Amino acid sequence: MDWTKLAHKKLHKPAALRQAEAEREDAPLANDLAANRRAFEHAFRDCSDLVFRELAIENHTKLLLIYIDGMIDVELITVNVLSPLIYKGLPQGLGAIDNIAQMCEQQLFSVLQMRKSSNLGELVTGILKGNLAILADGEATACLAGVKQVATRGIEESTSEPALRGPKESFTENLRTNTVLLRAKFATTRLKIEEMTVGSLTRTDVVIAYLDGIVDPDLLEEVRARVARIQVEGVLDSGYIEEAIEDTHYSPFPQMMSSERPDVVAAGLMEGKVAIIADGTPFALVVPMTFWSGLQAPDDYYERFLYVALNRSIRYFFAAFSVLLPSFYIALTNFHQELIPGKLMITIAALRERAPFPTVIEVLMMEIMFEGLREAGLRLPKPIGPLVSVVGALVIGEAAVSAGIVSSPIVIVVSAAGIASFIIPRYRFGIPLRMLRFPLLVLSGMFGLFGLTTGVVAILIHLVQLRPFGMPYLSPLAPAAGQWLKDWWIRWPQRLTKRSEPEPENRGGEA
Known part of the structure; x- marks a missing residue:
């Protein structure tokens, strides 16, 4: 075996794959349903868990449903998508409705999250994230229905940060569950949650959470910039993000606090800090971290x-x-x-x-x-x-x-x-x-x-x-x-330590 040629082939294969993905990102859908199916089959080649389901509405309108087996709610699709299309056909009485794109625009599917797209790359990404793609013959636009259903772990007590007193709940591996747990701590619109995507292969959803009016704007902009600059192929845990955005890699001391407790993250937000939560991990990052916060326990405030x-x-x-x-x-x-x-x-x-x-x-x-x-x-x-x-x-x-x-x-x-x-x-x-x-x-x-x-x-x-x-x-x-x-050392009573916003000198270094 010629190992030199094999190594050369492996070396250039990722570049070719990246070029193919870049071309697919900009590729539009065709009007022909068969051509669109071939494009998706090529994009998902050797993926046995991809399902193509063809059906016809009133025996003349051909549809193609594409989804990942095991990632969607089958009952939700049957009741809210297939049943209206197969048994009721295209709705009438609400104006001229001639195509699936119009049904998506007028929200005639009883699915909460529905959007249309004519970009092949965007549709592929949506399918990989658990959405259902609906394509119609003769149309260059498809609908993405949010019917994701993935088995996740329930909300349990934290194992790494046990609490003698205080909330017993902890984050899970589901990003939306984690944002809901954090949102439940604040009955205010000042809690902002911004979403980004990191990782060229995993396309991991990452959110940046902060309290508007309390967070330092310079700190927020710095966090946004550092997360946006992350260039990695995959993010499987918040530790990948931590290593990518930390100031120095040669310090033994952690520069970001990692926690799986929503109350700890909420307390950090009230101090003007920023939280970074990644999909697929129960550990959120709170930045910045100080030496003394590493020696303080959540129970100290209860x-x-x-x-x-x-x-x-x-x-x-x-x-x-x-x-x-x-x-x-x-x-x-x-x-x-x-x-x-x-x-x-x-x-x-x-x-x-x-x-x-x-x-x-x-x-x-x-x-x-x-x-x-x-x-x-x-x-x-x-x-x-x-x-x-x-x-x-x-x-x-x-x-x-x-x-x-x-x-x-x-x-x-x-x-x-x-x-x-x-x-x-x-x-x-x-x-x-x-x-x-x-x-x-x-x-x-x-x-x-x-x-x-x-x-x-x-x-x-x-x-x-x-x-x-x-x-x-x-x-x-x-x-x-x-x-x-x-x-710092002695926690004074709460009524003596009230503060509405972080002091500017706490970040600037001025005494």
Whole structure:
């Protein structure tokens, strides 16, 4: 086999397909029904799920119905399309009606969504999205009836963002269901929902939602421009959009908040943010995101502010604890033993007497093992995933200590840091904090507290410079944003934090 020719053929096939699709986009329908059918058969060649149904009205008007099997409501077509055409014929008494296009214009089909088109590419796209195409002989115009019916998952409680108090509903994979859930939160026309199409192959419907009069116009225009510039073949999840429009790809910190809860998205819109919702995924994007929003839970706004103040304090402390504890332990035991109480240092030294590896190697080994067990718990089936991760950590930790590979304090430190990371309410925000442990471990193992301090300062410099969609990532703390500081660490009572619109300096970076 000539692999060179095969590779050359594969290389040029996508370009030929793109050229054929471009020609089809501009191709008009013909007046001949047979020619139109051949055009659709060519466009859908090797597609066994495409259905052509021919019928005649009053034995003289030939019609052709085209649809994707399994994507349409058969009963709706039978009652509202086929029955009026076959048994009643062309309606009379409402003026001269000679063709299907006139019936579509005068809404004589009892289908809510009905539109006409004479463009072959537009009709092909409509059929692929679950519409019914109605063509008539002698006409260069067809009708598209919105009779889509695709099996979808029902509205359930969120699995990634569980709520102790608050709404239990979550988004689904159906775009229209998600926009309805969001629309139900606002009884106002100020909620705007703009629709776009992304992906040359998937042609995924994407909506941009915002509250008119509250959203920053510059932010809205930037989001529109970035989504419109997306050049990808397919969008299967909102993560594709997130990666395509984020400011920098090399930051470990997420620059957009992902949520499957309508109340979280609605709260973001009331703060002047913009939501991006894609068809086929239950996760919506809220832009821009700040560092502190990754540490805040939805329940913070459903409980009394005193409880929230305590919970946030504990959450912030353990978030820093999970990142710094292993590195801090290495720095103290290797370089700064004078900072450790004498009795505790003697105990640590006695327990480490049999350990064959340096402290930094031990911690790195246990950290990697802990992350592996965490990932295994996520990928295994739900009934056994948590059991394997917890039991595996206990068994491996105990076996490693008994075998003398690692010392007991290392197991305690790594386990405490790992458990502390579970307190972060948003899983995606916990990933960069776990990633940062490893460079901090290396720095503290090489230079002690000086290396640890240098790493922390470098992280802070990066966070200060990070400005997703023009908003400072550490806002409202750096720069200070006045009224918004009341919702940073301590959430003050709602009546003391009312605000009708976002403060301009929150995006501009002026203190």
